[in-house]
Amino acid sequence: MYRLVFLFLSVSALAQPPKMELEPYGFDPIEVSIPATPNDKLIEITTAWAQEFNRKESGADVTEVTTNSLTISAYKRNGFFYRDRGETHSHRIHYSMKITFYENRYTVAFATDDIYSDGDKLITYKIPDYFTPEGKLKDGYTDLKPSLERTVNDIVTSHYNFIINFR
Numbered sequence: 765m766y767r768l769v770f771l772f773l774s775v776s777a778l779a780q781p782p783k784m785e786l787e788p789y790g791f792d793p794i795e796v797s798i799p800a801t802p803n804d805k806l807i808e809i810t811t812a813w814a815q816e817f818n819r820k821e822s823g824a825d826v827t828e829v830t831t832n833s834l835t836i837s838a839y840k841r842n843g844f845f846y847r848d849r850g851e852t853h854s855h856r857i858h859y860s861m862k863i864t865f866y867e868n869r870y871t872v873a874f875a876t877d878d879i880y881s882d883g884d885k886l887i888t889y890k891i892p893d894y895f896t897p898e899g900k901l902k903d904g905y906t907d908l909k910p911s912l913e914r915t916v917n918d919i920v921t922s923h924y925n926f927i928i929n930f931r
Contacts, residue, residue: 781921784874786909788895791916793862793873798927800868803832806927810834810863813926817919833864840919843876844912848904855887856880857912859919872923874916 782796801809811826814836818824824838843857858878864871879887891912894905901909 781924782872782917784872784913784916784920786891786913786916788892788899790876790891791874793871794920795869795871796924797869798924801927801930803865803867806865806867806870807832807834809927809930810836810923813923814838817922817926828862832866833862836861836863837877840915843879843915844908846905846907846911854882856884857915859916861919861923863923872920874920876912876916 782794784791784794807829811829811834814824814826818838821839821841824836826834826836828835837858837860839856839858841856842854843859845852845854847853857876857880860875860877862873862875876891879889879891881887894902894908896902
């Protein structure tokens with residue numbers, strides 16, 4: 765019985781979806797293990813995922829396509845929020861994902877390129893502007909980190925699940 769539980773926990777630990785964490789400068793690239801799949805198939809699957817995942821927003825652009833990589837650019841409404849003096853501020857983000865495939869693994873470099881206000885007006889703040897020089901969130905922005913991480917991890921996990929479920 766214990767061996768069965770241990771086996772189940774070991775397999776599920778290996779199949780964990782990727783997780784990204786916000787740093788004061790943005791997100792570090794991550795590497796994700798997947799079952800061996802030809803790169804051309806992974807490019808095809810990822811392009812289909814990008815169009816499907818972003819169809820309710822304003823679509824996605826797939827650019828810089830090579831034999832083993834591509835870049836996806838898209839918008840995400842309610843990308844993050846924070847509360848300031850009792851008022852909630854929700855922001856739309858324009859993001860890019862550079863994905864490079866290596867048959868049984870891939871890397872994702874996620875960037876929040878632009879931030880838009882509630883009224884879809886481009887704002888001048890970038891992610892580092894929400895942090896102090898010491899790397900702490902500035903006063904009033906405590907909800908930003910968990911809400912942006914949740915959004916980014918939902919996007920990255922959706923892509924991962926799409927590839928895994930392809931099999």
